[in-house]
Structures are given as structure tokens and as C-alpha cells.
Amino acid sequence: MSDTVSNTEDHRPRVAAQRRERTRRRLIESALVAFSRHGIGVTVIPEVIASAGVSQGSFYNYFRTNAELLEAVGDALNLDMFSSIENAIGAIGDPLARMSTGIRSYLHLVRSIPVVAQFLAGAGVALVDKKSPVFDHFPADLKAAVKSGRISEANVEVAMELVAGAGLMAVHRIAKSKTPRDYPERITRAILRSLAVPEQEAVALTSTALPKTAIEPESLLEKAKDWQSLQTPSR
Amino acid sequence: MSDTVSNTEDHRPRVAAQRRERTRRRLIESALVAFSRHGIGVTVIPEVIASAGVSQGSFYNYFRTNAELLEAVGDALNLDMFSSIENAIGAIGDPLARMSTGIRSYLHLVRSIPVVAQFLAGAGVALVDKKSPVFDHFPADLKAAVKSGRISEANVEVAMELVAGAGLMAVHRIAKSKTPRDYPERITRAILRSLAVPEQEAVALTSTALPKTAIEPESLLEKAKDWQSLQTPSR
Amino acid sequence: MSDTVSNTEDHRPRVAAQRRERTRRRLIESALVAFSRHGIGVTVIPEVIASAGVSQGSFYNYFRTNAELLEAVGDALNLDMFSSIENAIGAIGDPLARMSTGIRSYLHLVRSIPVVAQFLAGAGVALVDKKSPVFDHFPADLKAAVKSGRISEANVEVAMELVAGAGLMAVHRIAKSKTPRDYPERITRAILRSLAVPEQEAVALTSTALPKTAIEPESLLEKAKDWQSLQTPSR
Amino acid sequence: MSDTVSNTEDHRPRVAAQRRERTRRRLIESALVAFSRHGIGVTVIPEVIASAGVSQGSFYNYFRTNAELLEAVGDALNLDMFSSIENAIGAIGDPLARMSTGIRSYLHLVRSIPVVAQFLAGAGVALVDKKSPVFDHFPADLKAAVKSGRISEANVEVAMELVAGAGLMAVHRIAKSKTPRDYPERITRAILRSLAVPEQEAVALTSTALPKTAIEPESLLEKAKDWQSLQTPSR
DNA sequence: CATGAATGAGGGTTCATTCAT
DNA sequence: CATGAATGAACCCTCATTCAT
Numbered sequence: 001m002s003d004t005v006s007n008t009e010d011h012r013p014r015v016a017a018q019r020r021e022r023t024r025r026r027l028i029e030s031a032l033v034a035f036s037r038h039g040i041g042v043t044v045i046p047e048v049i050a051s052a053g054v055s056q057g058s059f060y061n062y063f064r065t066n067a068e069l070l071e072a073v074g075d076a077l078n079l080d081m082f083s084s085i086e087n088a089i090g091a092i093g094d095p096l097a098r099m100s101t102g103i104r105s106y107l108h109l110v111r112s113i114p115v116v117a118q119f120l121a122g123a124g125v126a127l128v129d130k131k132s133p134v135f136d137h138f139p140a141d142l143k144a145a146v147k148s149g150r151i152s153e154a155n156v157e158v159a160m161e162l163v164a165g166a167g168l169m170a171v172h173r174i175a176k177s178k179t180p181r182d183y184p185e186r187i188t189r190a191i192l193r194s195l196a197v198p199e200q201e202a203v204a205l206t207s208t209a210l211p212k213t214a215i216e217p218e219s220l221l222e223k224a225k226d227w228q229s230l231q232t233p234s235r
Numbered sequence: 236m237s238d239t240v241s242n243t244e245d246h247r248p249r250v251a252a253q254r255r256e257r258t259r260r261r262l263i264e265s266a267l268v269a270f271s272r273h274g275i276g277v278t279v280i281p282e283v284i285a286s287a288g289v290s291q292g293s294f295y296n297y298f299r300t301n302a303e304l305l306e307a308v309g310d311a312l313n314l315d316m317f318s319s320i321e322n323a324i325g326a327i328g329d330p331l332a333r334m335s336t337g338i339r340s341y342l343h344l345v346r347s348i349p350v351v352a353q354f355l356a357g358a359g360v361a362l363v364d365k366k367s368p369v370f371d372h373f374p375a376d377l378k379a380a381v382k383s384g385r386i387s388e389a390n391v392e393v394a395m396e397l398v399a400g401a402g403l404m405a406v407h408r409i410a411k412s413k414t415p416r417d418y419p420e421r422i423t424r425a426i427l428r429s430l431a432v433p434e435q436e437a438v439a440l441t442s443t444a445l446p447k448t449a450i451e452p453e454s455l456l457e458k459a460k461d462w463q464s465l466q467t468p469s470r
Numbered sequence: 471m472s473d474t475v476s477n478t479e480d481h482r483p484r485v486a487a488q489r490r491e492r493t494r495r496r497l498i499e500s501a502l503v504a505f506s507r508h509g510i511g512v513t514v515i516p517e518v519i520a521s522a523g524v525s526q527g528s529f530y531n532y533f534r535t536n537a538e539l540l541e542a543v544g545d546a547l548n549l550d551m552f553s554s555i556e557n558a559i560g561a562i563g564d565p566l567a568r569m570s571t572g573i574r575s576y577l578h579l580v581r582s583i584p585v586v587a588q589f590l591a592g593a594g595v596a597l598v599d600k601k602s603p604v605f606d607h608f609p610a611d612l613k614a615a616v617k618s619g620r621i622s623e624a625n626v627e628v629a630m631e632l633v634a635g636a637g638l639m640a641v642h643r644i645a646k647s648k649t650p651r652d653y654p655e656r657i658t659r660a661i662l663r664s665l666a667v668p669e670q671e672a673v674a675l676t677s678t679a680l681p682k683t684a685i686e687p688e689s690l691l692e693k694a695k696d697w698q699s700l701q702t703p704s705r
Numbered sequence: 706m707s708d709t710v711s712n713t714e715d716h717r718p719r720v721a722a723q724r725r726e727r728t729r730r731r732l733i734e735s736a737l738v739a740f741s742r743h744g745i746g747v748t749v750i751p752e753v754i755a756s757a758g759v760s761q762g763s764f765y766n767y768f769r770t771n772a773e774l775l776e777a778v779g780d781a782l783n784l785d786m787f788s789s790i791e792n793a794i795g796a797i798g799d800p801l802a803r804m805s806t807g808i809r810s811y812l813h814l815v816r817s818i819p820v821v822a823q824f825l826a827g828a829g830v831a832l833v834d835k836k837s838p839v840f841d842h843f844p845a846d847l848k849a850a851v852k853s854g855r856i857s858e859a860n861v862e863v864a865m866e867l868v869a870g871a872g873l874m875a876v877h878r879i880a881k882s883k884t885p886r887d888y889p890e891r892i893t894r895a896i897l898r899s900l901a902v903p904e905q906e907a908v909a910l911t912s913t914a915l916p917k918t919a920i921e922p923e924s925l926l927e928k929a930k931d932w933q934s935l936q937t938p939s940r
Numbered sequence: 941c942a943t944g945a946a947t948g949a950g951g952g953t954t955c956a957t958t959c960a961t
Numbered sequence: 962c963a964t965g966a967a968t969g970a971a972c973c974c975t976c977a978t979t980c981a982t
Contacts, residue, residue: 016962041276043955055964060957124359125407152434155421162397162425165404169396172360186390190397194429199387250982251944258945278972290947295974485961486965493966511746513951525968530953594829595877622904625891631874632867632895639870642830656860660867664899669857721941748976760943765978943982953973961964 024062024072026052031073032220033227036115039122040070074127077116080219082133084109088211095144096151096197100188100205102141103167105213106134107184111174115224121175128164138163151195159195166191259297259307261287266308267455268462271350274357275305309362312351315454317368319344323446330379331386331432335423335440337376338402340448341369342419346409350459356410363399373398377430386430394430401426494532494542496522501543502690503697506585509592510540544597547586550689552603554579558681565614566621566667570658570675572611573637575683576604577654581644585694591645598634608633621665629665636661729767729777731757736778737925738932741820744827745775779832782821785924787838789814793916800849801856801902805893805910807846808872810918811839812889816879820929826880833869843868856900864900871896 030052034044043066049059063069085105092098110117120127128135142159145151170187173179180186185206192202215221265287269279278301284294298304320340327333345352355362363370377394380386405422408414415421420441427437450456500522504514513536519529533539555575562568580587590597598605612629615621640657643649650656655676662672685691735757739749748771754764768774790810797803815822825832833840847864850856875892878884885891890911897907920926 020962039276041274046955056957057959057965058963061962065956121360125356125403128404128407129411158418158421158425161404161408162401162422162429165400165402166397166429167400168360168403169363169400172363173396176364183393186393187397190393190429193431194397194401194425196428196434199431248943254945281972291973292948292975293946296945299974483964489966509746511744516951526952527954527969528967531966534953536952591830595826595873598874598877599881628891628895631878631892632871632899635870635872635874636867636899637870638830638873639833639866642833643866646834653863656863657867660863660899663901664867664871664895666898666904669901725941751976761976761978762944762980763942766941770977943980945980945982947977947979949975949977951973951975954971956968956970958968959964959966961966 023052023054023058027054027059027062027069028073028076029220029223031069032077032119032224033115035070035073035122036118040126045069071130073119074123074130074132076220077119078132078134080216080221081106081109082136083219084213084215084221085134086137088213091211095141095148096192097205097208099138099141099145100192101208101211102138103163103188103191104184104206104210106167107170107174107187108210109213109221110171111179111184113221113224114175115227116221117171117175121172124168124172128168135164145195150201151197162194163191166194258287258289258293262289262294262297262304263308263311264455264458266304267312267354267459268350270305270308270357271353275359275361280304306365308354309358309365309367311455312354313367313369315451315456316341316344316351317371318454319448319450319456320369321372323448326446330376330383331427332440332443334373334376334380335427336443336446337373338398338423338426339419339441339445341402342405342409342422343445344448344456345406346414346419348456348459349410350462351456352406352410356407359403359407363403370399380430386432397429398426401429493522493524493528497524497529497532497539498543498546499690499693501539502547502589502694503585505540505543505592506588510594510596515539541600543589544593544600544602546690547589548602548604550686550691551576551579551586552606553689554683554685554691555604556607558683561681565611565618567675567678569608569611569615570662571678571681572608573633573658573661574654574676574680576637577640577644577657578680579683579691580641581649581654583691583694584645585697586691587641587645591642594638594642598638605634615665620671621667632664633661636664728757728759728763732759732764732767732774733778733781734925734928736774737782737824737929738820740775740778740827741823745831750774776835778824779828779835779837781925782824783837783839785921785926786811786814787841788924789918789920789926790839791842793918796916800846800853801897802910802913804843804846804850805897806913806916807843808868808893808896809889809911809915811872812875812879812892813915814918814926815876816884816889818926818929819880820932821926822876822880826877829877830873833873840869850900856902867899868896871899 027048030048031044033051034047035042038044038047045059045066048054048069049056063072085102088105089098089101092101110120139156139160142156142163146156166187170183174183188206189202192205193199197205215225262283265283266279268286269282270277273279273282280294280301283289283304284291298307320337323340324333324336327336345355374391374395377391377398381391401422405418409418423441424437427440428434432440450460497518500518501514503521504517505512508514508517515529515536518524518539519526533542555572558575559568559571562571580590609626609630612626612633616626636657640653644653658676659672662675663669667675685695732753735753736749738756739752740747743749743752750764750771753774754761768777790807793810794803794806797806815825844861844865847856847861847868851861871892875888879888893911894907897910898904902910920930
């Protein structure tokens with residue numbers, strides 16, 4: 001069909017676009033490692049160029065500043081994490097269960113991939129500022145839970161901050177030292193308590209089996225599993 | 236007479252030491268402002284040099300790296316804040332009241348001095364890592380409260396992290412946007428709840444009048460009140 | 471055709487490599503002059519940058535320290551001198567004649583290019599330390615001569631040091647003041663005597679016509695001929 | 706007597722002058738060590754100030770530049786060495802014996818004090834340039850020996866250069882590596898040969914017992930014996 | 941004279957960015 | 962689009978030197 005013909009005519013451009021996309025991915029992957037090592041707010045372009053095997057000039061065909069690169073890494077990571085978690089908790093109807101399972105999944109995911117933990121710990125509050133899909137569904141669940149009377153917090157904003165703060169510290173702790181396997185559950189329980197969830201219910205919510213969080217085969221997360229997360233060499 | 240002589244011998248070193256100390260203070264003050272504007276992890280040395288009116292060479296007689304400068308600022312600030320707060324809550328006997336009043340004092344203090352809020356928000360988790368006098372008394376109070384049966388948290392470490400995380404986010408929020416006058420009390424209540432303090436008691440603990448937090452006349456905090464806290468120039 | 475393609479693919483790297491090599495040469499040439507003026511152990515980078523017409527940044531793409539630059543100059547010069555001399559004496563079979571003709575050629579060469587004389591005089595003993603091709607063949611000739619009974623020095627090492635020392639001082643003298651045309655021959659004769667060569671033979675060995683020492687057209691030596699050798703500006 | 710009185714009146718100035726002289730000595734001593742470590746042509750003022758325990762400002766009451774300091778060290782050292790050697794060979798009448806014994810004494814002296822060897826090796830040809838008392842008597846002895854027909858060198862200058870060159874290399878060798886005890890004698894023999902002294906006589910001249918070279922108790926040489934001669938830390 | 945804080949010139953080094961090929 | 966040489970701004974750091982005390 002004419003379709004075939006037009007595809008053939010598109011062949012070279014399409015190959016080029018694929019190559020471009022592959023290079024872009026390589027740069028993002030290298031940048032994730034570099035940022036995880038040195039923290040954000042530090043120049044990583046030279047390191048990224050070297051480890052991605054791309055020339056200096058080419059780099060600027062993809063990203064124009066360090067910040068742009070960081071944003072790309074953040075976006076890609078957020079997207080992947082969101083997919084994994086949403087996929088795991090999508091079927092849960094109860095807002096409170098969704099929330100607590102989401103938090104647990106998030107922390108377990110971070111805990112299983114050191115490079116990601118390092119990156120997020122280094123990013124700190126910056127990750128919270130920029131609205132990420134990961135946090136998009138939280139307020140809704142929170143409000144739903146309040147409405148259902150399951151938790152009693154007049155101020156949803158304060159609640160959100162407490163959740164975010166606790167999560168941030170937990171990620172930091174996970175990145176910097178060894179944590180027990182049930183560390184995510186303990187953190188989640190403390191968060192639930194702060195939302196005025198009764199102790200017994202908090203325990204129940206954090207004792208259910210965790211749904212399997214699938215990671216896409218070619219995703220950034222999948223690749224990140226294989227990488228070492230060396231701390232920044234002091235100095 | 237001999238008095239004159241001995242005075243003469245003491246005089247020069249003393250004058251020199253005073254001068255040195257004054258310059259050091261000027262540098263630290265300038266650095267607090269600079270860090271509050273740009274965040275830590277950014278070079279502020281040129282700006283500090285300019286605004287302290289000191290030559291490049293002189294700067295390096297006092298601090299050899301950006302990190303050393305940051306540490307000096309952090310130490311000075313921590314010390315001043317610790318004095319103010321400890322002075323305010325020193326007389327409180329009940330551990331839980333000490334804790335909650337301490338948190339409230341801390342947040343109100345931060346809230347009243349924008350430069351400090353900006354600085355601490357920019358420092359983020361780094362301030363928690365390095366043991367500061369501000370956090371020194373916390374664990375003791377927490378343990379005492381647990382022992383007294385007032386709160387029931389098996390894991391003190393997790394509790395500490397939640398407190399620190401909530402505090403961190405609160406500081407961040409204070410620095411970045413306008414907060415209601417009772418914002419510190421709301422945060423403190425959420426924290427108390429997460430420690431399993433009953434709602435009624437949490438409300439009671441955060442409804443007492445706040446003891447006056449005195450700020451030393453020549454201290455960094457006192458000076459910081461006068462300074463503007465410009466946000467980082469976008470870039 | 472495929473020819474065109476492969477040429478195209480080779481073309482860019484080759485051009486780049488050529489450009490790089492040309493810049494490197496310019497830097498080395500400028501450095502030779504600078505070192506000849508100020509001696510080694512003095513920073514010449516700013517002067518080299520200025521006189522080579524290269525930016526500061528570019529310089530560090532080639533050499534990272536003053537010492538690295540010096541080494542490059544030394545290597546290039548040693549190589550050129552070695553080529554010239556070896557080319558001149560290669561056909562001589564008698565070890566003693568090779569040696570004495572080599573020394574004479576070396577000193578005449580130095581004497582004919584003031585910039586080189588200045589450079590070597592400034593380098594002093596450092597040039598002897600680092601094994602240079604110039605000195606590579608000496609020990610072999612010396613040993614051969616000893617074996618042949620022509621000279622009687624039990625200790626070859628001591629002999630080498632004397633040769634090197636005499637050569638060093640001669641270069642220094644040549645650089646610092648005007649020397650008679652037969653100065654190299656006089657020095658060579660003294661060296662031969664110190665090796666216990668009989669006076670008559672020493673005279674004979676230093677009276678032969680000197681083979682022509684060819685200098686490669688584009689070599690450092692050839693270029694150096696054109697340059698002035700200003701003494702260090704007093705300071 | 707009035708003498709007593711005037712002495713009394715002079716007391717403070719005299720004490721001051723003595724103190725001044727003592728400080729000056731301390732600086733020279735520290736500088737000798739510093740130069741021996743780093744070579745000449747390198748800034749040693751900070752190190753000298755530190756190790757002599759003198760303030761920055763005071764240093765400039767004694768020496769105004771690095772070069773002036775170096776010259777003072779060189780002068781003091783030359784004077785001490787000259788005294789020691791002249792004292793040892795003063796009684797020798799035969800010019801050739803004076804010469805050879807002087808060379809031997811010089812090299813043995815250098816060999817016995819590593820710091821001095823390091824310093825002289827670092828100074829290199831610079832020490833020869835500036836006329837030192839050590840070399841003052843050489844030409845006279847050399848000419849006397851020529852006149853006596855003991856050696857036959859038409860060109861005294863060339864002979865001097867060869868002696869200086871050999872001495873220089875020998876010092877360098879002594880400083881940089883371990884040398885056999887009779888190393889000075891071997892070098893001296895080679896020098897004598899280069900002056901056309903017959904082998905047998907050269908051996909005889911270098912086989913006599915070496916006169917004791919006395920070192921003044923408070924002299925730079927005496928102190929230098931106690932110091933370590935660390936090589937420059939590579940870098 | 942001694943002291944040591946302060947200075948500023950100069951050199952060293954990195955890195956984002958441009959551009960000819 | 963890829964390449965990598967070249968650039969210049971910015972920062973880092975040392976040190977000789979001055980000067981008030």
C-alpha cells in the first residue's frame with residue numbers, strides 16, 4: 001500500500017529520530033548517576049559527557065544547561081516511579097489504604113535502588129517544590145479520607161507537609177545508612193498517626209501484603225538497579 | 236610603672252585579636268545573607284568578599300573553602316538559636332511540654348527572621364546531619380516522655396526523623412511563602428499526634444503562652460533581623 | 471562513491487588532529503624561548519600564552535603544569551638534537567672517534583643556536599637527570615673504548631659524570647659569554663685527557679673535519695635559529 | 706673607669722645588636738634547610754618565617770627579597786666552607802698538592818653534610834657564577850702548577866671550567882644518591898688526569914691522608930650536620 | 941624593632957559555550 | 962547532527978609587601 005511507500009520514504013528520518021532518542025536516554029542515565037553522586041546544584045556536564053561517550057558539542061544539541069539536564073532526569077524518574085506505583089495501587093478503592101500503600105510502595109522502591117535513593121536525597125526539597133506526578137494524587141486521596149471521617153485533620157495543607165517532610169527524611173535516611181526491611185512501614189505508621197488515624201488501624205493498614213510494583217523493562221529505574229551508588233568522594 | 240609595661244605588652248595582641256574577631260564576624264554575617272540568597276552548595280566567596288568589604292587575600296586568612304565558611308555560619312547560627320530557645324524553655328520541667336514549646340519557639344523564631352528562614356531552607360537536610368546544639372536535647376526529652384508513658388512510640392529514632400522532617404518542611408514553607416501566625420502551633424500539633432499524644436493534650440500543649448525568647452543584642456540573630464531576604468535571583 | 475564517503479569520514483578527524491598538532495608546536499616553540507630567557511623553574515605560562523597567541527583555556531588543553539610544558543620542550547629538543555648528531559656520526563666506527571666527534575658536534579650545535587644554549591644552560595643538571603636520547607649512546611661507546619684498551623678508566627660511571635659535568639659547564643659558558651671558534655675542541659680535548667687518552671691522540675681526534683650536522687627543515691632547532699636569545703631581564 | 710660607664714651606657718644597644726644578629730642567623734639557618742629542600746628559585750619565605758618563628762613583618766627587617774636571602778645563605782656557607790678548607794690546606798706548599806687536597810676536602814665536606822649537598826646541588830651553576838671564596842685560590846694554584854711544569858695546560862680557563870663542571874656533577878651525584886667513601890678521590894683523579902697529570906702522580910696525590918678539616922663550633926656547617934635533608938616532596 | 945592583619949597583584953584552573961569542519 | 966579545538970569569564974589561591982599598633 002501507499003503506506004508502505006511513505007514509510008520507506010520516512011526511513012532515514014525515523015532512524016535518525018531513534019538515534020537521537022537513544023543518545024538522549026544515555027545522557028539522562030549518565031546524569032542520574034552523576035547527580036546521585038555529587039548532588040544537584042553541582043556541575044556534572046563534564047562527567048556526563050565523558051561517561052555517555054558524547055562530544056562536548058553534541059551535548060548542547062540535547063540540553064542547554066545543567067538545570068535543564070537535571071529537570072529531564074527528574075521528569076523521567078518521576079514518570080517511571082509514578083507508573084510503577086500507580087500500577088500497584090490503582091485497584092485500591094479505600095482512599096486511606098491507597099495512601100498508605102502508596103507511601104509504602106514509594107519507600108520500598110527507593111530502598112531497593114540505591115542510585116535513586118542517593119539522587120532523591122541529594123535533590124531534597126527541590127523535588128517537592130516542582131509538582132511531580134508522584135504527589136499529584138495525594139491531596140485527592142487525603143481529602144477523600146478526611147471527608148469519609150476516617151481521619152480528622154482540619155488543615156490538609158499541614159498534613160501534606162508533614163507527609164512530604166517525613167518522606168523526605170526517610171529517603172535521606174535510606175540513602176545514607178542501612179535501614180531495616182520494615183522501615184517503610186514504621187515511617188508510614190508514624191505518618192498515619194499524625195493524621196489522627198488510630199493506632200490499631202495504622203497497624204492494620206501497614207500490615208497488608210504489598211502489591212507487586214512492576215518496573216518497565218527498559219525504564220530508567222530498571223537500568224538504575226544495576227548501577228553502583230558511590231557516595232561523593234569527600235573533597 | 237610596671238603596670239604600664241605589662242599593659243603595654245598585653246595591649247597589642249589584644250587589639251589585634253579584637254580586630255581579627257570583628258572581621259571574622261563581618262565575614263560570617265555577609266555569608267549568612269549570601270547563603271540565604273543562593274542556598275548552600277553555591278560559591279558565595281566573591282559576594283561575601285564584596286559585601287564585607289574585605290580583600291580576597293584577607294578572606295583566605297579566615298576561611299579556606301566555601302564549606303568552611305558555611306560551617307562557621309552554621310555553628311554561629313546554631314549556637315545563637317540554641318541559646319535563645321534553651322533560655323526560653325529551660326525552666327519547663329515536663330519533658331513533653333519542653334519538647335512542644337521548644338518546637339514552637341524554634342519555628343516562631345525562624346518565622347520572625349526571614350534571612351534565617353531562607354538560610355535554613357536552603358541548607359535543608361545538611362543542617363540535620365551535622366549535630367547541632369539545637370537538636371542535642373531533643374532525644375533526651377523524647378525518651379523521658381516515652382518513659383513517663385505520656386507518649387507511646389517504640390522507636391525513638393523513627394520519631395526523631397519524623398520531627399526533623401516535619402520541622403524541615405515547615406521551615407521551607409515559612410521561607411517560601413506567607414504562613415499564618417499559628418502555623419508553628421499547627422505543625423507542632425501534627426508532630427505530637429504522630430507521637431501518639433491524644434488530640435486534646437496536643438491542643439492543650441500548643442495553647443499555652445509562649446515564653447519570651449530573648450535574643451542577645453550583638454548576636455547574629457539580632458543583626459539578621461535587619462537584613463532583607465531576597466530570593467535567589469532566577470538564573 | 472564509497473571513496474568519497476570514506477574520505478569524508480576520515481577528513482574531519484585528520485584536520486582536527488593537524489590543527490591540534492600545530493597549536494602544540496606553537497606552544498612548545500614559545501616555551502623554548504621563554505625558558506631560555508628565564509630559566510626553568512620559573513613560571514612561563516603567561517608569557518607562552520601571550521606569545522603563542524592562545525587563550526588561557528586552550529593552554530590547559532595541552533599542558534597542565536609548567537613542568538609538563540618543560541618536559542615537552544626538553545623532549546622535542548632532545549629528539550631533534552639527537553637526530554642531527556646521530557645523523558652526523560652514525561657512519562663512524564671507532565668508538566673513541568664517535569665519542570669525541572659527538573661531543574664536538576653537540577657543542578658546535580649548541581654554540582650555533584643561542585636560544586638553545588640559553589635553554590640548556592638554564593636547565594642545568596635537570597637535563598642530565600632525565601635520560602635523554604643524546605646521552606643514550608654515550609655509555610656504550612665509552613665501554614667499547616675501554617674494552618679496546620684505547621682508554622683506561624676503571625670506573626665508567628665516574629667518567630660519564632666528568633663528561634657530563636664538563637659538557638654542562640661548557641654549555642653554560644657558551645650561553646653566557648662569547649667563546650672562540652675552537653672552544654668545543656678544547657673542551658673535548660680536556661675530556662679525552664681525563665679519560666687517559668694520550669695528548670697526541672686527543673689532538674688528532676679533535677682535529678678531523680667535523681661532519682656536516684644536518685638540521686631538519688621544520689624542526690625546533692631550525693626555527694630556533696631565527697630567534698633572539700635575550701638574557702633574563704634583571705629583576 | 707669611664708670605660709665601664711660608657712659600656713653601661715652602651716648596654717642596651719649592644720644587647721639589641723646581639724639579638725638582631727641571633728635572629729638573622731636563625732633566618733639564614735632556616736633558609737638553608739628550605740632551599741636545600743626546594744631548590745633555589747622557589748619561594749621559601751613562608752616556610753622560613755614559620756620555622757624560624759619570626760613574624761612576617763619582622764622578616765622584612767632582615768631581608769627584602771627571596772634573592773637577598775639566598776645570597777646571604779650562599780655567602781655564609783661559602784665563608785664557612787672556605788675557612789674549613791683553607792684551614793686544612795693552608796700549610797701545603799706544593800700547588801698541585803694544595804689543589805688536589807682542596808678538591809678532596811671540599812667533596813668530603815659536602816659528602817658529610819647532606820643538607821649542604823642538597824643545597825649546593827639545587828643551586829647548581831649559580832654558585833659558580835657568583836665568585837665565592839672557595840674558588841678564589843684555585844686559579845692561582847693552577848697557574849703556579851702550570852708554571853712549575855707539573856701540568857701542561859695551555860688554557861687555564863678551560864681547565865677551570867672542567868674542574869668546576871666535574872665538581873658540580875660530583876656534588877649533584879653526592880646529593881642524589883649514595884656514593885662510595887673514596888668517591889671524592891676518584892673524581893679528583895679524573896680531574897688531575899684532565900690536567901695532564903700522569904696517572905701515577907694522580908694516584909699518589911689522592912692517596913695521602915686528608916688533613917683534618919675543622920668546623921667552627923657555632924658555624925652554619927656545624928648546625929647543618931644535625932638537620933635532615935629531605936628531598937622535596939614530589940608535586 | 942616586633943607583630944600580624946590587611947592588601948592586591950599574579951598565577952593556576954575549570955567549565956559552559958561557540959563554531960568551523 | 963557530530964565533533965572537538967578554542968575561548969573567556971569566573972573562580973581559586975598564594976605570597977610579597979605594607980602599615981597601624
